[in-house]
Amino acid sequence: MDRVKDLASKKAAVIFTKSSCCMCHSITQLFYELGASPAVHELDNDPYGRQMEWALRSLGCNPSVPAVFIGGKFVGSSKDVISLHVDGSLKQLLIDAKAIWF
Amino acid sequence: MPEASRVDSFCLSDFDQSIGNHLENAVELSGNPVNNSLKVSSQTISPGPVHLGTSDRLPISVDRSSFMYLEDRLSLLAQKVQSTNHIIIPSGDTENQEGSAMADASPRTDISTDADTDDKNQRFDGSQSLAAVASDSSDRSKDKTDQKTLRRLAQNREAARKSRLRKKAYVQQLESSRLKLTQLEQELQRARQQGIFISSSGDQAHSMSGNGAMQFDVEYARWLEEQNRQINELRAAVNSHASDTELRMIIDGILAHYDDIFRLKGVAAKADVFHLLSGMWKTPAERCFLWLGGFRSSELLKLLVNQLEPLTEQQLVGITNLQQSSQQAEDALSQGMEALQQSLAETLSSGSLGSSGSSGNVANYMGQMAMAMGKLGTLEGFIRQADNLRQQTLQQMHRILTTRQSARALLAIHDYFSRLRALSSLWLARPRD
Numbered sequence: 455m456d457r458v459k460d461l462a463s464k465k466a467a468v469i470f471t472k473s474s475c476c477m478c479h480s481i482t483q484l485f486y487e488l489g490a491s492p493a494v495h496e497l498d499n500d501p502y503g504r505q506m507e508w509a510l511r512s513l514g515c516n517p518s519v520p521a522v523f524i525g526g527k528f529v530g531s532s533k534d535v536i537s538l539h540v541d542g543s544l545k546q547l548l549i550d551a552k553a554i555w556f
Numbered sequence: 557m558p559e560a561s562r563v564d565s566f567c568l569s570d571f572d573q574s575i576g577n578h579l580e581n582a583v584e585l586s587g588n589p590v591n592n593s594l595k596v597s598s599q600t601i602s603p604g605p606v607h608l609g610t611s612d613r614l615p616i617s618v619d620r621s622s623f624m625y626l627e628d629r630l631s632l633l634a635q636k637v638q639s640t641n642h643i644i645i646p647s648g649d650t651e652n653q654e655g656s657a658m659a660d661a662s663p664r665t666d667i668s669t670d671a672d673t674d675d676k677n678q679r680f681d682g683s684q685s686l687a688a689v690a691s692d693s694s695d696r697s698k699d700k701t702d703q704k705t706l707r708r709l710a711q712n713r714e715a716a717r718k719s720r721l722r723k724k725a726y727v728q729q730l731e732s733s734r735l736k737l738t739q740l741e742q743e744l745q746r747a748r749q750q751g752i753f754i755s756s757s758g759d760q761a762h763s764m765s766g767n768g769a770m771q772f773d774v775e776y777a778r779w780l781e782e783q784n785r786q787i788n789e790l791r792a793a794v795n796s797h798a799s800d801t802e803l804r805m806i807i808d809g810i811l812a813h814y815d816d817i818f819r820l821k822g823v824a825a826k827a828d829v830f831h832l833l834s835g836m837w838k839t840p841a842e843r844c845f846l847w848l849g850g851f852r853s854s855e856l857l858k859l860l861v862n863q864l865e866p867l868t869e870q871q872l873v874g875i876t877n878l879q880q881s882s883q884q885a886e887d888a889l890s891q892g893m894e895a896l897q898q899s900l901a902e903t904l905s906s907g908s909l910g911s912s913g914s915s916g917n918v919a920n921y922m923g924q925m926a927m928a929m930g931k932l933g934t935l936e937g938f939i940r941q942a943d944n945l946r947q948q949t950l951q952q953m954h955r956i957l958t959t960r961q962s963a964r965a966l967l968a969i970h971d972y973f974s975r976l977r978a979l980s981s982l983w984l985a986r987p988r989d
Contacts, residue, residue, distance in 0.1 A: 474899070476895045480888045481888065533941065536948065540945065541952050
């Protein structure tokens with residue numbers, strides 16, 4: 455959990471993924487489309503990947519990836535990201551965290 | 557001598573050509589009355605413009621015996637023509653012929669028969685005038701030949717009439733069979749929808765997934781019926797200028813109903829994701845626009861914008877933003893799907909053939925299959941998020957619009973899909989030849 459929190463605070467937009475996960479690819483693409491440059495951490499390529507996945511699940515993230523953090527705060531999985539994007543909240547969160555400017 | 561009109565018939569021109577030849581012979585040999593010196597030129601089978609070239613050269617007097625021989629040849633040729641006509645008219649044995657083929661064959665033969673008859677009569681008139689000039693005593697034999705030919709002509713007409721009747725009966729039979737086939741197809745479709753499993757294979761596994769798909773189809777049909785009812789209620793309320801409160805109640809019901817189908821689709825995605833992705837539960841025209849197992853929200857919004865005027869500035873911005881967000885999310889999901897496809901293809905195509913031992917290959921193969929199975933499992937997630945996108949878009953749209961505008965929007969959406977479904981029905985029922 456510490457590692458998760460640590461990595462999440464290092465950049466305005468952080469996404470935890472797995473290299474084999476295609477939905478993670480979708481969410482990452484969405485962030486690029488919005489002009490954000492998220493930090494992407496692949497759990498399957500991280501030595502502490504397993505513990506991190508457990509930590510993400512304990513935050514309520516199901517499935518565990520993709521797990522999105524904005525401004526260090528946990529936003530949710532793909533379902534949450536899409537819902538927030540549709541009502542315009544996602545963009546606002548990114549602007550507030552200074553991940554994007556407009 | 558009347559000039560024969562050009563007739564589109566092999567037999568007739570063949571016939572006339574021969575007559576021309578014979579008349580030539582008769583004329584040339586007019587000096588020699590002996591029959592057996594008359595050589596009949598071989599009947600040339602050459603269709604082409606029909607004319608009696610000898611009409612210029614016919615002398616006033618023609619030998620009587622030569623002429624009788626000529627008349628006999630004429631009758632024989634008439635017989636030959638009729639027998640050829642009989643071959644062209646399809647008989648009752650050839651039932652397997654297409655009705656249309658028969659339709660094409662018969663009229664032509666009918667025409668050729670009639671024209672043939674007319675021309676033959678004309679020729680006889682011509683020959684008769686010749687004979688009259690030649691001699692009076694040839695009348696009796698001429699009558700006999702006349703009668704024979706007339707009888708044959710009558711038989712020919714009768715045969716043609718019978719063939720027309722046969723054709724008519726055959727076509728009627730085809731029509732009724734076609735009708736029965738359509739009815740059976742409809743019954744089958746209805747039975748399928750009601751969950752009666754009609755299997756062409758006896759596969760157990762196949763029937764399991766078939767039940768999942770079948771069940772969803774049934775539920776979807778019921779859902780559509782209920783939606784129709786709700787929409788009619790909304791339309792009546794709008795037309796009768798109902799209050800906003802009343803409208804809001806009906807609209808909330810419709811939106812909740814949309815939630816129902818998304819929930820049902822979620823269940824169906826677990827049971828049979830490929831059925832949903834295939835779009836077979838939708839009509840053909842709707843399938844044309846299928847995206848990840850349903851409609852594209854961004855496209856729907858594009859269609860609505862024009863119909864929702866007048867919109868306030870704020871509303872216009874809101875709807876435009878919504879359309880853009882929708883589009884972005886759709887693109888993101890599509891890219892994810894493409895990555896999935898690529899990944900799946902790579903998994904299935906990577907394989908070493910026979911480099912290691914056979915056991916290594918089997919383990920390799922099993923490993924690949926396991927990976928591929930995992931990837932297929934993620935399809936359900938994509939459909940789920942696509943439906944999530946649709947659901948969120950509808951709800952956001954409702955938030956941006958006023959009650960009345962929402963009502964109009966929901967009616968417009970329903971009308972659009974309704975027309976697509978009607979188009980599908982028309983398309984499926986279109987006449988084909």
